[in-house]
Amino acid sequence: MKVAIMIVMALALTVVVGCGSPKGGGISAQEGFRLSTPFFTTDIKQGDRQTVTVSLHRDKYFKEDVKLELKASEGISVRPTDVLVKASDSPDVQFQIIAPKDAALGDYRVRVVGTPETGQPTSTEIKVKVVAP
Numbered sequence: 001m002k003v004a005i006m007i008v009m010a011l012a013l014t015v016v017v018g019c020g021s022p023k024g025g026g027i028s029a030q031e032g033f034r035l036s037t038p039f040f041t042t043d044i045k046q047g048d049r050q051t052v053t054v055s056l057h058r059d060k061y062f063k064e065d066v067k068l069e070l071k072a073s074e075g076i077s078v079r080p081t082d083v084l085v086k087a088s089d090s091p092d093v094q095f096q097i098i099a100p101k102d103a104a105l106g107d108y109r110v111r112v113v114g115t116p117e118t119g120q121p122t123s124t125e126i127k128v129k130v131v132a133p
Contacts, residue, residue: 033058033066034122035114041127044076047101048133052126054112056091063087064117070095073108076128099130106130 036055044050056066066085072078077098085093097110108128115121 032119032122033062033114033116035068035112035124037112037124037126041107041129042097043129043131044097044099045131045133046099046103046105049096049098051094051096052110054093054095054126056085056093056114058087058091062116064119066117067115068093069113069115070110071113072097072110073128075103076100076108076110076130078110097126097128099128103130105132 034057036057038052042050042052054068054070056068065087067082068085069082070078071081077100079096079098083093083095085091095110106129108130110126110128111123112126113121113123
């Protein structure tokens with residue numbers, strides 16, 4: 001009887017914790033990606049543009065194309081607004097953030113969304129501050 005209880009407990013623990021196999025159901029910690037953007041606020045003078053790099057860090061088994069979409073707060077713009085990063089491409093993509101001459105001084109955000117071919121998207125933000133020229 002004790003052996004049967006131990007077997008049931010071991011099976012229950014395996015179901016709750018998982019087996020740790022990267023080939024199991026769902027996406028394991030080794031099969032995704034993450035985005036990195038500048039850590040500090042990017043300062044841009046009114047009427048100027050700044051180049052920023054968004055990096056796509058792939059986990060060991062993640063070999064999918066990822067579409068990056070950028071959307072700037074009202075008052076500034078970003079170019080290009082979307083890029084397809086193929087699995088074989090460089091993980092670093094450069095974008096330009098543009099502050100028009102009449103942009104209000106202050107803080108803005110650029111939202112970056114990465115959407116893989118399959119699975120869930122992930123997102124991050126770039127902090128932007130428009131300053132006087």
